[in-house]
Structures are given as C-alpha cells and as structure tokens.
Amino acid sequence: MSAPTGQGKSLYAGSAKGARAAAGSLSPLRSGTGYWLSSLRAMFRFELGRARQWAGMMVIVQALMGAGMALMYGFFYPHVTPARALYIATGAPTLALVPLGFVMVPSGITLERLEGTFDYVWSLPAPRSAQATAAFGLYSLISLPGALLALVVAAWRYGAHLSLSPLLIPAVFVSAVMAVALGYGMALVISNPMVMNVVANALVFFVLLFSPIVFPASQLPRWLYDLHRGLPFYNMAVVIRAGLTRGIAQDVTTAFVVLGAWALAGCATTAWAVGRRR
Amino acid sequence: MTAVPSSIVRHGLRRSWHDYASMLRWHLASLRIWMALVAIVQVLSGVGLVLGIALFFRRIPASAALYVSTGVPVINLVMIGLILGPQLVANEKTAGSYDYLRAMPVSRSVNAAAWYTVCLVNGVPAMVVSLGVASLRYSLALHVTAMLVPAVLLTALSATMLGYAIAHAISNAMVTAMVAQVLVFVVFGFSPILFPITQMPRWLGTLNWWFPFRHMAVVTRAALTPGPHPGLTTSYAVLGAWSVLCAALAGRALGRRL
Numbered sequence: 374m375s376a377p378t379g380q381g382k383s384l385y386a387g388s389a390k391g392a393r394a395a396a397g398s399l400s401p402l403r404s405g406t407g408y409w410l411s412s413l414r415a416m417f418r419f420e421l422g423r424a425r426q427w428a429g430m431m432v433i434v435q436a437l438m439g440a441g442m443a444l445m446y447g448f449f450y451p452h453v454t455p456a457r458a459l460y461i462a463t464g465a466p467t468l469a470l471v472p473l474g475f476v477m478v479p480s481g482i483t484l485e486r487l488e489g490t491f492d493y494v495w496s497l498p499a500p501r502s503a504q505a506t507a508a509f510g511l512y513s514l515i516s517l518p519g520a521l522l523a524l525v526v527a528a529w530r531y532g533a534h535l536s537l538s539p540l541l542i543p544a545v546f547v548s549a550v551m552a553v554a555l556g557y558g559m560a561l562v563i564s565n566p567m568v569m570n571v572v573a574n575a576l577v578f579f580v581l582l583f584s585p586i587v588f589p590a591s592q593l594p595r596w597l598y599d600l601h602r603g604l605p606f607y608n609m610a611v612v613i614r615a616g617l618t619r620g621i622a623q624d625v626t627t628a629f630v631v632l633g634a635w636a637l638a639g640c641a642t643t644a645w646a647v648g649r650r651r
Numbered sequence: 652m653t654a655v656p657s658s659i660v661r662h663g664l665r666r667s668w669h670d671y672a673s674m675l676r677w678h679l680a681s682l683r684i685w686m687a688l689v690a691i692v693q694v695l696s697g698v699g700l701v702l703g704i705a706l707f708f709r710r711i712p713a714s715a716a717l718y719v720s721t722g723v724p725v726i727n728l729v730m731i732g733l734i735l736g737p738q739l740v741a742n743e744k745t746a747g748s749y750d751y752l753r754a755m756p757v758s759r760s761v762n763a764a765a766w767y768t769v770c771l772v773n774g775v776p777a778m779v780v781s782l783g784v785a786s787l788r789y790s791l792a793l794h795v796t797a798m799l800v801p802a803v804l805l806t807a808l809s810a811t812m813l814g815y816a817i818a819h820a821i822s823n824a825m826v827t828a829m830v831a832q833v834l835v836f837v838v839f840g841f842s843p844i845l846f847p848i849t850q851m852p853r854w855l856g857t858l859n860w861w862f863p864f865r866h867m868a869v870v871t872r873a874a875l876t877p878g879p880h881p882g883l884t885t886s887y888a889v890l891g892a893w894s895v896l897c898a899a900l901a902g903r904a905l906g907r908r909l
Contacts (some may be wrong), residue, residue, distance in 0.1 A: 434829075438836065441840060441841070442840070443834060444840075444841075445840030445841065446707075446838075447714075447844050448840065448841075448846055448850050448851050449704065449707055449845070449850070450708075450849075450850070451712065451714075451715070451850060539759050571688075571692075578696065578699060582699055582700065582703030582704070582706070583699075583706065583707075588705075588706065588707050589652070591709075592706055592707070592708065592709050593706060
C-alpha cells in the first residue's frame with residue numbers, strides 16, 4: 374500500500390472541495406452487494422481464525438451435550454413409550470440449538486467486550502450486518518453437529534421412526550437465525566456480564582424443565598401452554614418436529630410466524646443497539 | 652544492631668478455633684453480596700426441579716414424585732459444593748486474592764473446615780425449602796429420621812471436598828469451570844439421584860457405584876423414607892472415602908510450593 378503522506382498534505386492545504394476529492398481517493402465509501410459479500414468473506418475468515426483455538430473443543434462439547442440430553446431425558450421415565458421416544462428424539466435437536474443463541478452468542482459477545490475485540494470489530498470498515506452474519510455462520514457451524522448428533526443418538530437409542538421432509542431446512546434455518554438474533558439483541562442491550570450470565574442460565578433452566586420440547590404441550594397447565602405459544606422455544610420445537618415427523622406437529626404456520634416475529638424483534642433490538650451512540 | 656522480628660508459631664485447639672472463626676468471618680464477609688443471590692438461585696432451582704419434573708409426565712407416578720422430592724435436596728447440596736466453590740476460587744485467582752489468602756498463617760484443614768461451614772450455611776436452607784415445597788406439591792408423607800443429620804453433613808462434605816479439589820488442584824480457571832459444568836450435567840442427568848437406578852442401563856448404574864453422587868442420594872433418601880435400605884453402610888463408607896481422597900488432593904495442591 375502506498376503511503377498517503379502527499380495526499381494527506383493536500384487534504385489539509387487544499388479547499389474543501391479538494392479535500393473531499395482527496396478523501397474520496399483515499400478511502401472511497403464502498404457499498405453494494407459485491408462489497409458486502411467480500412466483507413462477509415473477510416469477516417468469516419477473521420472469525421474462523423479467531424475461533425480456531427477453541428472451536429474444535431466447543432464442537433465436541435456441544436456434540437456431547439446434545440447426545441447427552443437425548444439420552445438423559447429417557448432416564449426420567451419408567452417406560453419410554455413409542456410416543457415419548459418420538460418426542461424425545463425430535464426435541465433433542467431443538468434443545469441442542471437453544472444454547473447456540475441463548476448461551477454461546479451472549480457469552481461470546483461478553484468476552485469480546487471484556488477483551489476489547491468488540492470495539493475493534495465494530496471499527497473495521499465492513500458493514501455491521503456482514504459482521505453479524507459472519508458470527509452467525511461461525512456459531513451455526515459449531516452447534517449444528519451437536520443438533521445432528523442429538524437426533525442420530527436419540528433415533529438409535531429409542532428406535533424412533535422419523536420421516537424427514539424438506540420442511541426441516543427452513544425450520545432449522547429460521548430457528549437458528551431467531552436464536553442468534555435474539556441472543557445478539559440480548560447481549561447488546563444487557564451490558565453487565567454478570568446479569569447476562571444469570572439471564573442466560575435462567576433461560577436454559579426454563580427451557581430444559583418448563584418448555585414442552587421433549588414432552589407434549591398437553592402436559593402443561595393451560596396458562597403455561599398459552600405463555601409458550603407466544604415464546605420462541607415451543608415454536609422452535611414445533612417447526613423442527615414438523616420437519617422430522619408426520620402428523621404430530623400442529624399449527625406449524627403459526628409457529629413459523631411467531632419465530633419470524635421473534636427473529637425480527639431480535640434484529641430490531643440489535644439495530645437499535647448498534648445505531649445508538651455510546 | 653537490628654532487632655530480629657519475633658514470630659512465635661502458635662498451635663493448639665484454641666489457636667485453631669480462633670483461626671476457624673476468623674476464616675469463617677472472612678468467607679462470609681467476602682460473600683455478603685453474593686449470599687442473597689446464591690440463596691435465591693438455590694431456592695429457585697430446587698423448587699423449579701420439584702415442580703418442573705412433574706411436567707414430564709401426564710400424571711406423575713407416586714414413586715417418581717418420591718424420587719424427585721428426596722433427590723432435589725441432594726442436588727441443592729451438590730450445587731453449592733461443586734459450583735460455588737470452584738467459581739469463587741477461580742474469581743479469587745483472577746482477582747489476586749487467592750495468593751493473599753494462601754499466605755495467611757492459617758492451616759489448610761482449618762481453612763477447609765471454614766469453607767465447609769460456609770457451604771452448609773448456604774446449602775441447608777435451600778434444601779429445607781425444596782423439601783417443604785416437594786411435600787406440599789406431591790402430598791408426600793416424608794419420614795424424617797435423625798439419620799438426616801449425618802446424611803446431610805456427609806453429602807455436603809463430599810460435595811464440598813470434591814469442589815475444593817477441583818478448584819485447587821486444577822490451576823487453569825477455564826478448565827475448572829468446564830469440569831464443574833460437565834459434573835453438573837453428569838449429576839443432573841446421568842446419576843440416579845432424581846430417578847431410580849433401574850431406569851438407567853445396567854453398566855451406567857455399575858459405573859455410578861464408583862462415584863459419590865449415587866451414594867449421596869442413597870444416604871439422604873434413607874433418612875427421609877421408611878423401609879429397608881440395602882447397602883446403606885457401603886454408601887456411607889464410599890462417601891467417607893471420597894471426602895478423604897478429595898481433601899487429600901486439595902491439601903496436596905495447597906501445600907505445593909508455587
């Protein structure tokens with residue numbers, strides 16, 4: 374790269390018009406799809422490079438946790454009936470996706486804030502949407518093997534008969550986007566790491582015990598079921614179950630709409646936090 | 652001529668008692684902001700488990716309700732020893748107060764005893780609340796015997812010493828946090844605490860014999876329910892052995908020169 378000293382002198386010495394032209398030749402404000410894609414590629418490489426120390430271990434931990442959850446729920450029942458088996462097998466991948474958005478993303482951002490990387494990344498001349506998309510890609514890559522392994526282990530352990538449909542792809546995609554968008558929004562709005570930690574743990578506890586993901590929603594009290602129809606967790610389970618089975622999942626369209634609304638809310642919160650001056 | 656500073660090495664029961672009281676005050680004072688939060692988290696997670704596991708069933712069977720109700724107190728005690736201990740030590744290591752505490756003229760055993768008392772103070776109230784909610788929710792007729800005292804004391808001791816060993820013997824704070832997380836997962840899902848051992852594969856049950864968690868549930872359950880409890884003495888012995896082993900590991904790590 375050439376040294377911009379000569380141009381810098383003209384920037385100070387010249388007229389306002391000249392200065393603008395000089396500044397333009399120095400660092401043109403670029404935009405457009407091509408620029409966005411190249412930013413995305415660069416940011417993704419940046420994220421991968423940064424994560425290479427811990428990503429491998431994280432994938433293994435996620436996979437073990439996913440498979441572990443698929444097995445663990447079976448221990449709580451004296452008899453795992455075929456219906457229960459189907460619920461556990463199709464709920465396990467959903468449970469493996471939840472930590473992606475509600476634990477990994479917020480704790481990753483909290484760590485970045487403490488280390489100062491967060492401000493550094495924001496100062497880079499790449500669109501913030503490209504930065505967020507790159508982070509989303511990385512976290513998805515880390516958590517998807519866990520979700521897949523959870524499904525395989527559960528199907529093997531309980532002998533559940535699954536029938537995959539193309540609906541699974543949008544279901545997993547929307548669920549993952551929603552989880553990451555909400556996690557991002559939460560992490561940006563809640564700046565205290567301790568509070569974030571408590572919120573994330575409380576959410577995971579609520580999801581593992583009180584959400585109808587590995588058991589039918591009819592087992593909940595009415596008021597809790599009504600609450601869950603508006604929250605994202607149950608709807609994640611509905612759409613993913615719809616992609617894995619035939620006939621169990623109901624109100625799939627509504628579930629997609631609710632998930633979409635939560636994803637938008639997450640993006641809106643993120644946009645608000647990103648646009649705010651500090 | 653320079654005066655040689657006198658340092659009298661004091662020992663004896665009175666000295667130990669004095670040290671114990673000082674360390675207990677130290678720990679309680681440094682935890683004072685946290686105690687309320689820890690108590691809330693403990694009570695909420697205990698009550699949450701008691702109420703939440705009922706949702707897994709359309710109508711929870713009486714035996715499952717009994718296992719959950721008598722298992723949750725164990726979970727309460729284990730969480731304090733296994734999570735709070737290592738977490739605090741990890742914080743002390745980052746903050747630098749760890750080395751300061753190690754430099755104090757207090758014996759390792761007295762320090763461990765003070766920490767054990769702190770864990771009991773934090774764990775037992777939550778345990779009582781969980782038990783109370785469980786007996787109300789499932790209308791259980793619990794049969795509380797005097798054996799509850801040694802059962803709780805030994806369960807808390809083995810959990811605290813395990814956490815103590817993890818915290819002090821592993822020098823990397825990240826690894827400590829991860830080991831503690833994995834152990835919580837194992838305790839919650841892969842140890843027969845909240846459900847009967849017959850509901851897990853036989854090999855996993857056998858494997859659990861070597862770990863303390865199954866035995867914690869056995870001794871606590873025996874003190875809360877009537878009927879014969881086979882293998883109770885063995886469970887007490889295994890818990891005692893784990894406590895001694897972990898205390899020795901922690902003691903060795905603490906005695907090492909830096």
